[in-house]
Amino acid sequence: MKGAEVISLFSEILQGNEMIVASNGNVSRQVYHLLNKPQIYLRGSMGLPLSVGLGLSLSQPEKKVIVITGDGNFLMGLGSLTTIAHFPPENLRIIILDNEIYATTGGQPTVSSTLNYKLLIKGSGVENVYSLSSINNEKEVNKSLIKLLKQGGLQILHIKVERDDIELVNIDWHPTEITKKFHFGHKIHFKSS
Amino acid sequence: MIDSIIFLEYMKSKNFSLAIGVPCSYFSNLLIELERSSEIQYVPATREDEAIGIASGYYFGGEKSFVIMQNSGLGTIGDALTSLAQLYNIPMLIFVSYRGLTEDEDFPEHSIMGEITENLLKSLNVSFSILEEEGWQDTLAHSIDQSLKESQPVCLLIKKGVFG
Numbered sequence: 001m002k003g004a005e006v007i008s009l010f011s012e013i014l015q016g017n018e019m020i021v022a023s024n025g026n027v028s029r030q031v032y033h034l035l036n037k038p039q040i041y042l043r044g045s046m047g048l049p050l051s052v053g054l055g056l057s058l059s060q061p062e063k064k065v066i067v068i069t070g071d072g073n074f075l076m077g078l079g080s081l082t083t084i085a086h087f088p089p090e091n092l093r094i095i096i097l098d099n100e101i102y103a104t105t106g107g108q109p110t111v112s113s114t115l116n117y118k119l120l121i122k123g124s125g126v127e128n129v130y131s132l133s134s135i136n137n138e139k140e141v142n143k144s145l146i147k148l149l150k151q152g153g154l155q156i157l158h159i160k161v162e163r164d165d166i167e168l169v170n171i172d173w174h175p176t177e178i179t180k181k182f183h184f185g186h187k188i189h190f191k192s193s
Numbered sequence: 194m195i196d197s198i199i200f201l202e203y204m205k206s207k208n209f210s211l212a213i214g215v216p217c218s219y220f221s222n223l224l225i226e227l228e229r230s231s232e233i234q235y236v237p238a239t240r241e242d243e244a245i246g247i248a249s250g251y252y253f254g255g256e257k258s259f260v261i262m263q264n265s266g267l268g269t270i271g272d273a274l275t276s277l278a279q280l281y282n283i284p285m286l287i288f289v290s291y292r293g294l295t296e297d298e299d300f301p302e303h304s305i306m307g308e309i310t311e312n313l314l315k316s317l318n319v320s321f322s323i324l325e326e327e328g329w330q331d332t333l334a335h336s337i338d339q340s341l342k343e344s345q346p347v348c349l350l351i352k353k354g355v356f357g
Contacts, residue, residue: 021250024276040253044276048246051238052277055250055258058211058234063254079239080246087236175281179253188255191208 001134003097004030004166006141006159007068010095011035013145018064019056019186023049023073025104027097029168031068038181041171047076050084050094057089063186064091064149071098071112085125088154095148096158103165117158128155135160194357195329197226203330204259205232207337209286211251212236213244214261219290222357223261241266245273245346248285259286264293264310264350265303274317274346282344286336291323291350314348321348326355 001009007030020039022031028041040056042049053067074081074096084092100112121129128151134141141159148157173181182188200223204212212227213236214220227235238244241262248258262270267289278285292300293307306313314321320339322332333349340347 019254021253040250042277044280045242045246045249045273048242048249048273048277051243051246052250052253054236055211055213055247055252056254057250058236058247059251059254059256077243077246080243083236083239083243083247179281179283182253183255188253190255 021053023069038185050080057092094156131158133160197223211258217263217290242273284340324349
């Protein structure tokens with residue numbers, strides 16, 4: 001499966017009240033075009049989707065927070081994995097769509113092909129980690145995505161996806177609009193000080 | 194010296210409920226009190242840009258936090274500021290220890306960043322004040338107001354001894 005196909009599949013599984021943080025580049029575009037809005041679409045800050053997801057999960061403990069990231073982005077902010085594992089927020093889920101390349105910048109390789117994600121993530125202290133290939137495996141991917149939402153506690157799902165992905169047009173919301181629409185759409189109110 | 198307990202009570206009264214940081218010895222008293230605090234949660238970050246990311250996510254969820262770091266961390270957070278916190282209109286306070294001044298003459302590792310700290314913040318378009326013991330509540334109140342009004346990160350530079 002392509003990364004975008006996994007995200008499309010996920011659209012049928014989501015309840016609609018989840019909060020999603022999407023890593024910059026193709027993943028953000030795909031989440032923007034293929035999943036319900038509004039969500040947090042990162043335009044830059046490569047390496048920070050897990051940390052944004054951690055912050056969001058701490059301020060919204062009643063909501064399910066799902067981080068969708070590519071492998072390059074995950075690897076750049078690897079330290080955040082250990083911070084998340086240390087706490088670990090009950091309401092946080094992380095999906096790593098691993099195509100072993102920096103797809104947005106033209107397909108340059110990451111070092112992902114030699115990394116054992118399951119060992120790395122388990123070793124960091126995350127109990128619930130699942131790693132699978134999506135190649136000719138839509139049924140299992142579907143099952144894993146359902147389980148990710150159903151099961152309680154911090155969970156990380158690593159999915160190998162095809163390198164060739166679907167190119168989508170850019171996000172037409174300015175980041176300041178993304179923040180406003182997210183707050184409005186998810187009915188987030190501020191305490192006055 | 195600013196009493197760390199009174200400082201944290203003040204931050205709580207302004208609805209800050211989370212602190213994220215990478216330590217500096219200038220903040221050792223404050224960090225001890227933060228670890229003890231039941232009202233403000235503390236998250237030790239692995240890097241300063243991660244701290245900015247966590248603070249940003251916390252604000253996406255509608256809550257306010259502050260970040261603690263050494264000025265060496267300013268060298269790490271350029272992208273987290275310009276492509277996340279500033280771009281997405283995210284208010285936060287960043288407490289930065291001002292290393293590399295005369296008292297740090299035996300620590301050459303701080304000397305260059307010490308010289309460029311204020312210019313670096315100016316280049317990044319981050320408003321900043323130097324937080325001193327005298328009038329600290331007024332300085333802080335002004336910074337918090339500015340951060341919320343402009344929906345932007347605001348920095349407070351902390352010299353040696355201010356937090357004990």
